[in-house]
Amino acid sequence: MKRVLVTIVAFALFTACGDNSTKEVKETETGQVVNVYTHRHYEPDQNIFKMFEEQTGIKVKVINASADELIQKMKMEGEQSPADVLITVDAGRLSRAKEQGLLQSIQSEVLENAIPSHLQDVDNQWFGLTKRARIIAYAKDRVKPEELTSYEDLVSERWKGKILVRSSSNIYNQSLMASIIANDGEEGAKKWAEGIVANMARSPKGSDRDQVKAVVAGEGDIAIVNSYYIGKMLNSPDAEEVATAQKIGIFFPNQEDRGTHINVSGAGVAKYAPNKENAIRFIEFLISEEAQTVFTNANFEYPILESVEPVEDIKVWGDFKEDNLELDKLGENNKKAVLIFDETGWK
């Protein structure tokens, strides 16, 4: 028995430490690396990284965690931070990283020209990579699309007990609220939140997909969700989920005025990036046509590059007017948004 135990321990030590040390060696041998701190936990991203490695010979080393944790980590690591690139799934976190002095301005004509100006930082500290829209999913059998107009209109009597939306801890809701603050002012935003809370079908819980399911189950009539989750549901391995997604209609709010709220997943070069040149090349690659095609085809996001068509599943929803709010505002208003959520009881 003792021998078995010893073997296990030796084996464990070998797999735990052994693997580590061989990796360290490889690192120094090749020299060319780019260290990526990313919040995008998407499988297709792996393929994009591989494509980049094959084309450039630069090894992509990834740390996955939530943007908040990555920002905290970079802050503590300071000048010693190995991070070259920070990727988040929302603009608010990027502008927060900028505020805390974790990013640096870079010169890149490629990025400058390809990305619409409101979707990149004024000081060139971060750049949008993909877009997602915060849309309204409605039950086709109970709601006529003509009844919907804007986010602001959702507080009307028609939607009493009918709205499904997830928790206010979710960054996409925080960003939506931040955009409402930017457009309607703090007082207006507070009134809006109160109205939504009063119209909620149930206390917020679950994911965006769960909100869609609840609409189809009849718990409410409409849900505020991210566009790319619907694309994913339509392509789910679970036939039941596909059937569910097919039962809902998509509505892009605020087409008559400022446009539908959009957010970006984006990237910036770290302040103390040890491989700055590689980092810029890497971000430039992420907005190349081939990478953008993967983003939309495999992850159902709207490409930031105009020359790349969105994947068919989301293209059928048609073109829509986007809110051209400077995305820096989302970061600025984030905290105010959370405070308003708490004050109005949006859990």
Next chain:
Amino acid sequence: MKQVGSNKETFSLKSRLKRLKRDSNRWSIFTLIIVLFLALPIIFIGVELFSGPGETWNHIVQHLLPEYIWNSLYLVVFCSVLVLLFGVSSAWLVSRFEFPFRKQLEWLLILPLAIPSYIVGYAYAGMFDYGGSLDLFFRAMNFDFIRIDIMNRAGLAFVLSISLFPYVYVSARAFFLNQANNLLEASKMLGVGERKTFFKLMLPLARPAIVAGLVLVLMEVLNDYGAASYYGVNTFTTGIFRSWFSLEEPETAVYLSALLIIIIFALILFEKWQVRKVKFTSSKTNNTHIQRKETKKSIQWVIFSVVFLPVLLGFVLPVGQLIYWAFITASTVFDLEFILISLQSFGIAIVSALITVFFALLLIYFSKWSALRFIKNIARIGVLGYAIPGAVIAIGIMIPTIALDKWLIDVLAQFGIDSGLIINGTLIALFYAYAVRFLAVAYNPIDSTALKVDNSIPDSSKVLGVGNLKTFFKIEFPLIKTGVFSAVILVFIDVMKELPLTLILKPYHIDTLAVKAFEYASDEMVMEASIPSLFIIFTAMIPVIFLNKLLIKK
């Protein structure tokens, strides 16, 4: 334990100091050093308290705190009831009675622990929601008006209890198996009935063991983030994340953590207090195993059902759901990399389990050999890490280790060596963090078996001039082996499941299965998360079965 204080002595400062000088020995110093080492991250977080909470503190107290307190209390109460019900009943029944599949159930009952509780939460939500397995079942039966909503506070209490009750089961069973036989015989001889024996004799005597397990469960319950936030239940821990990340105020998060630690400390004191009330050491340490009772076949099947129920709810159903998901997602998710990641996770978990158990042993025995009584209480500070959310611990670890790294970089630079971060971003930081976080998991089972060792044996060994260390290895270690092994399994499983701390501190290109599962789950790809989750479960099962055999053989 030597009696230090007595009424005769005056409590002047001078006499106290004199006593301190007389009774302190090197073990006291060693204990203090280890406690300091393990408590360092907590101390750094504690220091933050002096800078005061952030500006939103009043906002939180006004709008959120009542809900946090109320929800956390609700979970503590309901989880305690459910966990005791599942854990104690199953432990007693498998120890006392013979029934079909008893041997298999004995280790199956530990397995719910192998599934991260947020995964259990997702699995149950997946069963109950629209288009889920249960929903489809109801539809097929034409009962489609039935929809049970599990994503609420009561559902969360259920999910957490069903995945955490094995902590109580493990410690209660260890007691029943090894300690209960003599008492049972005596009780039988006095003609006391089965039911009365259990409620009047066994239950009160097993209380320290049961409560030790329960405290672990409650710490874990208070610490849960994944399941609570998915089910929309706001607790202290979700509040910590909210104030830290959404409100951008780490200092406020630290305040909430401090409140949480106070609650946990109260739980620990409660445990201490109630163990003191029922202090006993068994007269014979080398008890024979309990004699199992043969009952009528029909009753045996009733017992089987009662014991099988928690296995069904905590393991079979969620794993069934995961297997179904794995089946439909296998083609897109599975690749050979999973085997490698499984090996890495396994290796990391075993090594950190051994390190953590080693520290727990040092703490327990050094403080025992120290003649100062208060040292024993100080040692308990070391277990507080379990009460603190993993993300907060990670920060507590990074503050001192980065300072040390920077110092090392400066020193090495003088010799012309460009070293970069030495401790951070390597496994050293990760192992350290696991030891801090999971010390309680190792400490409790060892401590509760160590308490039952009759002190007269090691004492007489020492009277004969044998040193502390030698006595420990020759006499005490064999007696507490079961406790040590349970500690290794429990820490192993916890490390396999651990998430936030691993995410922040793990080195590049080291992946664990929990990280993999989370990557999918966090992007609402719960189905795709099933394959790494199943790997966690199966990897964790190996040592559980192996060590369970070891326990029984003994």
